[in-house]
Amino acid sequence: MSIVLINASQNLDEMINEKFKNATSWFIDGIFAEIPLTQNVGIPWVLIVLILGALYFTLYFRFVNITEFFTAIKVVRGNFEHLENPNPGEEIVEIKEDKSGPVKVVEGEGEVSHFQALTAAISATVGLGNIAGVAIALGIGGPGATFWMILIGLLGMSSKFVECTLGVKYREVNAEGTIFGGPMYYLKKGLKEKGFQKLGRFLAIIFAIMCIGGSFGGGNMFQVNQAFKLFEHVTGGTESIFHERGWIFGLIMAIMVGTVIIGGIRKIARVTDKIVPFMVITYILAVIVILGINYQEIPDAFQSIWNGAFNPQGIIGGFVGVLIQGFKRAAFSNEAGIGSASIAHSAVRTKYPASEGLVALLEPFIDTVIVCTMTALVLIITNVITPNMALNDEEGVLLTAQALESGISWFPYLLSFAVILFAFSSMISWSYYGYQAWSYLFGRGKKTEYAYKILFCIFTIIGAAATLGAVTDFSDAMIFAMLIPNMIGLFILSPKVAEELKRYRKLIASKI
Known part of the structure; x- marks a missing residue:
């Protein structure tokens, strides 16, 4: 009977994937349509937009990513807490009517600290791509891909x-003090100010729809599915x-996720500010052990990264391998330009928007420059990657496990534990992103809140049990589609950000 049920389930899953793919192929093909780089290689236009947008903002704000790096660290450490309003929330900017009643638009209120907002956002971005995506990139482009990742x-x-x-800057606070923010609000309110x-x-509506779809797929089903695959592998295949x-694994994860997300961003932040440092440090320590064992190979590894960065294989690997495979799978991705992380950062306790913007710029540095680079070094030193390897996400994770196993036999179990933590933390943060978008479209009542959270947990069980196929492709496309409305808003509202940065810099200079 069980074999019949399994076969029936597989046939049903194949049929659903085929029907879903046929119905949504136009959307997926449109989002990931490629602009040819060579006769055989192309790059999706959405990734070109993200890269050019990031370059534009770097130049427009005069390399804020470098000049304000240490200021950002000081903000996270709380060095400038004395500059905040001693009576948060006293400056009411606007009172407006919402579906749920009067809503204050204020300066100074918030639900979490700078550090908690940072960890909540990092928990959604540090994930499987830091493990699988790096292996995929190196398989396509060789060691030089690491340079382009950085x-x-x-x-x-x-x-x-x-x-x-x-x-x-454009967040809102309801009567209970709950924060609502993100691209939905700065698109609606910021562009209104601009006429x-x-x-x-x-x-704002388009972004919210795409964010909800992405939260169910790439932020939930894909995460739990890949975590289960590695867990199954280390427990005997x-x-x-x-x-x-x-479904058993999915049910356990759904219970754990549900327990956390019912409490909102405060509960999520209390969990992520403990899990994120722990999981990142645990993974990095495991990598450091392997690097320590093979310390003599490190200079050669860096040399191969530099030498390979400027040959065709390195360039293709960096842009196509990393950006398509890693960024597409929403795991390597630091999601810069997508707009999702601004939802978590909106809940911070601060009166000065630029202070949290500075904190946020640390995210890509942590999840891409540090974690991805260390993963790449281990893969290069242990020689588990050979040129022109065609890898999928699951194979990428297993190769990284193989690299760690070369140092200490039980490290794959540690990696499995880390991946489960990566998946769990990504899921709870993406549930918050999805709920914020859900509440923007359907209101902020308790019924709508619990409806979304129950649906999210149901999709967790489905994600662990199913072969995702075209459903995951569609959800990835929805996440990338978020960049279209978001990037339009960022370009138009850049002068507002410049004003906030100038205001915060002036405050620091006058009161330190």
Whole structure:
């Protein structure tokens, strides 16, 4: 009977994937349409927009990603807390009517600290791409791909600064003190200030729809699915007691996720500010052990990265391998330019939007420049990657596990634990992103809130048990589609961000 049920489930899944793919192929093909670089290689236009946008913001704000780096660290450490309003929320900018009643638009209120906002956002971006995406990139482009990863990470810091500053500037607070923010609000309100009211409303709605779809797919089903695949592998593969029982893993994850997300951003932040440092430090320590064992190989690894960065294989690997495979899978991605992280950063306790924008620019540095680079070094030193390897996400994770196993035999179990934490933290943060978009479209009542969160947990169980196929492709496309309205808003509202940065710099200079 069980074999019949499994076969029926597989046939049903194949049928659903085929029907879904046929119905949505136009959308997926449009988002990932490629601009040819060579006769055989192209790059999706959305990634070109992200790269050029990041370069523009870096130049427009005069390399804020570098000049304000240490200021950002000081803000996270709380060095400038004395500059904040001692009576948060006393300056009411606007009172407006919402579906849920009167809403204050204020300066100075918030739900989480700078550090908690940073960890909540990082938890959504540090994930499987820092493990699988790097292996895929090196397989396509060789060691030189690492150089381009670092470059894209550094440029992305500027995009993250812009969108998260706007997220705080245009956020709203309801009567209970709950923060609502993100691209939906700065598109609607910011573009209205610029005289583009109808365009702002339209773009905000489009962003919200795409964000909800992305939260169910790339931010939920894909994360739990890949975590289960590695968990199944380290517990015996086809011999594992969990083989063909992904729903059990999914149910456990759904219970854990549900327990956290019911409490809102305060509960999420209290969890992520403990999990994120722990999981990142745990993973980095494992990598450092391997690097320490092979310390004599490190100079040669850096040399191969530099030498390979400027040959055709390195360039193709960096842009196509990293940006398509890593960024597309929403795991390597620092999501700079997508707009999602600004939702988490909007909840920070601050009166000065630029302060949180500076904090946010640390995200790409942590998840791309540090974590991805260390993963690349381990893969290069242990020689588990050979040129022109065609890898998928699951194979990328297993190769990284193989690299760690070369140092200490039980490290793959540690990696499995880290991946589960990566997936869990990504899921709880993306649930918050999706709910914020959901509440923007359907209101802020308790019924709509619980409806979304229950649906999110149901999709967690489905994601662990199913072969995702075209559904994941569609959800990835929705996440990338978020950049279209977001980038339009960022370009138009850049002068507002410049004003906020000037204001904060002046404050620091006058009161330190």
